[in-house]
Amino acid sequence: MIAQYGSNNGFGWKLNEAIGAQIVSVSMALPIENSNRAFATFMASLTGVFVLPFIILNVMLSMLIIRSITNMSEAANEILTGNMDIAEFSDKGHDEMALLAKLFNRMRRSLAKAIALIDD
Secondary structure, X not given: OHHHHOOOOHHHOOOOOOOOOOOOOOOOHHHHHHHHHHHHHHHHHHHHHHHHHHHHHHHHHHHHHHHHHHHHHHHXXXXXXXXXXXXXXXXXXXXXXXXXXXXHHHHHHHHHHHXXXXXX
């Protein structure tokens, strides 16, 4: 190149003169694999963020509310059939379930007194 263009000023290249071209090919396999792995990690994290609290809330709802209401429903059915020997519900607390248990116990006692008065 020195023999052809000389050793001064960039070998004598002229402005806007195309001297050569080089084609570079880069495989896309690694970037696509990395992006797929990042997408899978993101989706798993997003699923965990929404599914885990959903499961926890359902378990808490089942334990705190649904079980108590089911027990009260079964007790009401027992009282309906004439069995007044059911245990009273725990009415400790200040939430709605404790209030419902307190009212249910009071209703059961009142009904037992009314039945006792009728029987006498």
